[in-house]
Amino acid sequence: MRDIEANAPHRVDPEIGLFGKEHVILSISGMTCTGCETKLSRTLAALPAVTELKTSLVLSRAEFELEIGIISASEVMRHVERTTEFKCERTSNQGSSLHLVCYGNATDIVKSEWPHGVAEVKLIDRKTVQVNFDAKIVGARDLVEKGWPAPMSLAPPRADPTLEAGARHVHQVGYMTLLSIVLTIPVLVLSWAPLPDTSNKRKEIQFSSICLAFATIIQFVVAGPFYPKALKALVFSRVIEMDLLIVLSTSAAYIFSVVAFGRLAADRPLPTGQLFQTSTLLVTLIMIGRFVAAFARQKAVETISIRSLQSSMATIVDEDAEKEIDARLLQYGDVFRVSPDSKLPTDGTVISGSSEIDEAMLTGEPRPVEKTKGSHVIAGSINGPGVLIVRLTRIPGDNTISTIAGMVDEAKLSKPKIQKIADQVATHFVPVIVIITLVVFCTWLAIGITAQHKSGSESVIQAIIYAITVLIVSCPCAIGLAVPMVIVVATGVAAERGVIFKSADAIEVAYKTSHVVFDKTGTLTQGKLTIAREEYPSASPSTKALLLGLIGSSKHPVSVAVAAHLKTEGVTASTVSDVRSVVGKGVEGTFAGRTLCAGNSRWLNLSNDPFVQPILSQGYTVFCFTVDGSLAAVFGLEDSLREDTLSTATKLQQSGISIHILSGDDDGAVRAVASQLNIPASNIRSRCIPTDKQTYIKALLAVPNTQRPGKKAIEPVVMFCGDGTNDAIALAQATIGVHMNEGTDVAQSAADVVLVRPRLSGILIAITVSRKWIHRVAFNFGWSFVYNVLAILLAAGAFVHARIPPEFAGLGELVSVLPVIAAGILLRWAKI
The missing domain is CATH 3.30.70.100 (Alpha-Beta Plaits)
Structure with a gap:
């Protein structure tokens, strides 16, 4: 196998x-x-x-x-x-x-x-x-x-295979473009420059023969690959693409010039002369346009390549000996040395040494983070003045940077709904242009014969020239690139700022957010609970040991805080059996036939207990412990808001976005946070289990958004931001699920957006990137429409004193595509 x-x-x-x-x-x-x-x-x-x-x-x-x-x-x-x-x-x-x-x-x-x-x-x-x-x-x-x-x-x-394939394509197009330029220049000189003895027929045939030779090389060597591509697309895929327009227009100009050369050699020259300069310049300008577009696309992809943050070398430590190796050869079980001011090759855990590490590339934290024994370190971060000995936990191909890069690539590959519209327009564009070309040809043929009183051959030649110009000046590439070019840059820009869009759909709708719903603990707050009050109604000396045995393995922030507090007091845990977590409520187990329960006061029916009620009224998070239904201990915990919670909430409210809090915490603690953030009481729910959060979000989604009086109600966009596994249902229910992550196990999230940096300002970044994205997409579509309408009208001779000469029609691809590419690339420097 x-x-x-x-x-x-x-x-x-x-x-x-x-x-x-x-x-x-x-x-x-x-x-x-x-x-x-x-x-x-x-x-x-x-x-x-x-x-x-x-x-x-x-x-x-x-x-x-x-x-x-x-x-x-x-x-x-x-x-x-x-x-x-x-x-x-x-x-x-x-x-x-x-x-x-x-x-x-x-x-x-x-x-x-x-x-x-x-x-x-x-x-x-x-x-x-x-x-x-x-x-x-x-x-x-x-x-x-x-x-x-x-x-x-x-x-x-x-290099990254995607970048490598793109680079090869750029080089190939560049070489063919250079060849086309070298061969076109002599043709232009012979056709346009005031050369001596042009009245001499023999000299004229010699000059024309040189033009024919160079034009033939260009037509078959440079433009030759367009022919099989266009024909195979038509036969196998039933697609009429841009290459077919190039084939038709350049072939028409070349064949017309060959016929004109034959007439010249037969001493029956056509009045228009030859169009070798037109056919060669057409191909050259098309190639220049494609090279510039390919080069710009390649640079845009390269500049937002997250994988480039990885270090290429690592120093492994084996039996007190050190050896520098290629980072690709790192394997599980390795211990590596990180020298001062060097980049970490992959994720790991510090086993000795201390230093300060700059993790701004991932966490956005401008100040270096102190790392000592037991600290987790991340690939791509930069070590400070100390030396660290690190045990590898994830190999380079599967570390944090690689995981994030993979998620960003997924978003680039996904297509928003608006892309489907662009694809449909682009698919029908070329057939429509072919029809317009036929109409232009027939129109100018009729005008030449009936209105301009030209001969039949002169009218046909004139009609062909206009038709060629229309064929080549129109360009669907700008329409096709309008969305994907901006998606690539936008996802990269967001990732550089710690916001990972896992799908293009999230970028497409984030700017329309009408409600932002927050979990409290670990999202609005830091999730680092401390014990503010503790009471022990039962004087039993085994209370603390039983409680620590019950909650010692729980990962819930409240249980972790209480367990840490007990451990600092030197408490030794008792062995509790049948320990089971009750989602949204607490933990239960048994010891020597007695039933132990620890969790919120509502689940244990203790909210009105004389020991519990005063702590609840002070706005603390209350954690109760019962033995056979009797209250044995009660703790009051407090948490502090994240550094940017207030500013983020204020900016969201100033933007007209409604803010809500859904929390499993006690009512007093939730109201205290809501009060600090100026969130109305109607927008908060406390003591929520996961299904309660789902129901609340469903209700928000069911009410149309009517913020603007007199305007048509629009479908609400609900963003939910949470950090725990108990938020999974709410993340899935919301229009956009946002996972607050601490910067490591990003792959575990099933949300639409992951905030790698533990900052709520990432929500503002997500909305802003989405808004910038839609503005640039709108510009791209607008430019594509305006360009093609004006270009086709100018090429078709719709204006009396203005038209596009056929030899310069090849500039169309360059003129149409460059603004679209520029709109995407400039997003990197937009204020976000």
């Missing part, structure tokens, strides 16, 4: 064989416009074994689930390359992978027995293989050093 991907769930049936699903990620080279993405999507979607397909023009990627046993991933790749002319390379974002150089024939390594833990070995070239393996079974360093019968070494580092 070694030919199955490590990340592919599978099982074996003795009669049927191998089946299941495998996750496939392809880097695609050669996509230039939205028509290319449509062609790729249709090609892959037509395969019955492909499901859950996602594609991205900007990322040059396709991602899907493949049914094992129907068709293999390599067959899918060959099918895509054959029907689209794109180049495919399979990559992986799951499991561990290394590129190794073989000192021998790499094919022999692929065919040989693989070490235990290796899932797949793929041939890259004659000397290089890609090894996918399970890092929990075999370590990367062990695999390289002693896992193979033949000597192997680590290959030079490779």
Whole structure:
């Protein structure tokens, strides 16, 4: 079964064989416009074994689930390359992978027995293989050093496959553009410059022959790849894309020029002369436009690449010896040394030493954080003046940075609803332009014959020139890039500020937020409860020991605070059996036949108890402990607001957003927080269990938003922000679920948005990024519409004294696409 991907769930049936699903990620080279993405999507979607397909023009990627046993991933790749002319390379974002150089024939390594833990070995070239393996079974360093019968070494580092594929495409387009420029310049000089002896027919034929030769090279070498792409898109995918417009227009100009050259050689020259300068300049300007667009897209993706924060080298410590290695060779069980002012190679736990670490890249905290023995450290953070010895907890391919980068990539691949509109417009754009071109041709043919009284041949030539100009000046690329270009930059900008959008849908609707609902403990407050009061109605000396035994393993913030308090008093926990957590209420268990319960006063029916009621009235969070139903201890806990809670709440309210608090805490503690934040009593609910929060959010979603009198009511957008697993139902119920995370286990969240930095200001950032995103998308759509309308009218000769000459129509792609790309890139420097 070694030919199955490590990340592919599978099982074996003795009669049927191998089946299941495998996750496939392809880097695609050669996509230039939205028509290319449509062609790729249709090609892959037509395969019955492909499901859950996602594609991205900007990322040059396709991602899907493949049914094992129907068709293999390599067959899918060959099918895509054959029907689209794109180049495919399979990559992986799951499991561990290394590129190794073989000192021998790499094919022999692929065919040989693989070490235990290796899932797949793929041939890259004659000397290089890609090894996918399970890092929990075999370590990367062990695999390289002693896992193979033949000597192997680590290959030079490779860039992110997406970036690598994009870079190759940029280089290829750049070389072809340069060739086109070099060949076009002589044609322009011979066509436009005042050369001597042009009246001499022999000289004129010589000059024209040179133009013909250079134009032919450009048409077949530079523009040649457009032909199979356009034809295969039409035949296999039934897509009429931008390449077809380029083929029709440049071919028309080139064929017309060849005919004109033939007429010149036959001493029957056409009155318009030849159009070699038009055909060559058309191709060159198109190539320049595509190169600039590809280069700008590539730079936009590179600048927001989170994986670039990782360190490339690490110093491991083994039996008091130190050795510097490539960070890719780190494995579970390693201990590494972090020198002063160096970057941490991966996540780990400090086992010795102390220092201050700059974690601003992840937490946003401007001040260095002190780290001592037992502290958790994060990949990409920068060490201060001290030396740390760290035990690895997560390998580089699966650490915090890699996890965040994967989540950001997921958002880039997802498509908001508005993208579907753009895709539909772009799909129908080219057929509409072809129809308009035919109308323009017929119109100018009629005008030439009837109104301008030209001969039939002159009228046809004039009509062809106008038709060519219309074909090439129109450009659907701006429409196709209007949304994905901004999505790529917006998700990267948000991630740099500690806000992870896990889907494009969240970006699309966040700016319309009408209600923000907060959990209290650990969200509005720091979640670091302290004991303000404690009472022991029962004088039993075993009370504290029993209580610590009951709550010692609980992860609830209240239980953790009380347990920590008891431990500081030197209490030793008793062994309590049958311990069970009651969600939203507390913990229960048994000891020597007695029933022990610890939790909120409402669950234990103690809210009116003379020991409990005074503590409740002071606004404390109350935690009660009973033995066989009798109150044995009661604690009053207090918590402080997060540093930016008040400012965030104030700004949300100033924006017209309604704020609510849903908490499982006691009423007095919830009201105390609401009072500090100026939240009305009608917008708070205390002592909530998870289903209570779900019901409250459902009620908010059911009431249309009518904030503006006289305006049509709109569907409310409810954002819920919580931090605990008991908030999962509410996170799922809300329009946008926001998980307040402490910066490490981001992968555990199922929310739409993750605040990696423990700051509520991340909600403001999410809303602001969403607003900036929609403004730029609106601009892009507006610009695309205005450009294409004006360009087509100018190209069609609708204005008497203004028109676009056919030789300059190729500038259309550049002029239409650059503002769209600029609108996305400039988002990086927008005030957020």
